[in-house]
Amino acid sequence: MSNSFGSHLAYFSEQQCGRQWRAFLGALAEELAEQMSDDEIQSFMYVLGRRMGESVQPAEASTLEEMEAAANAIWADWNWGLVRFKDVQTSLEIIHDCAPFRAAFGAAGISWSGALLEGIYSRWFEAFGAGDDLVLRQIEIEEGEVDSYRYRLAHRSLFG
Secondary structure (H helix, E strand, O other), X not given: OOOOHHHHHHHHHHOOOOHHHHHHHHHHHHHHHHHOOXXXXXXXXXXXXXXXXXXXXXXXXXXXXXXXXXXXXXXXXXXXXXXXXXXXXXXXXXXXXXXXXXXXHOHHHHHHHHHHHHHHHHHHHHHOOOOOOXXXXXXXXXXXXXXXXXXXXXXXXHHO
């Protein structure tokens, strides 16, 4: 019987999605995949994320650290993992770990579920005062025992 750190992470990751929702969300993911392309599902999730970001907004913040703490307060309440904001000179990197998407939607949902967070963070940064020239985009998904979604908030010219 293995007692590795990775198996513990996998166990806790699985707990992020309540059992009462797994059958529904799994069926929803399968139906979305049958009815829509991955790009269409991503667009749909992005719009849902923006709506969620509008309805639940973090507490007012004036520093990057306060913004991160305000976002993490919501994620802790929802049991949706945690986020780190990292200033990387020309942009802001957003790293979201331990989101419940693998447990909720299955492995197939990993490719499009990050768009939900992209929509939420886009709306939140608008509320925090990000101007029209700043754009938030998902840049990477690191899959593993704990999936990590990476986003970048930067001037639109940096995205080409």
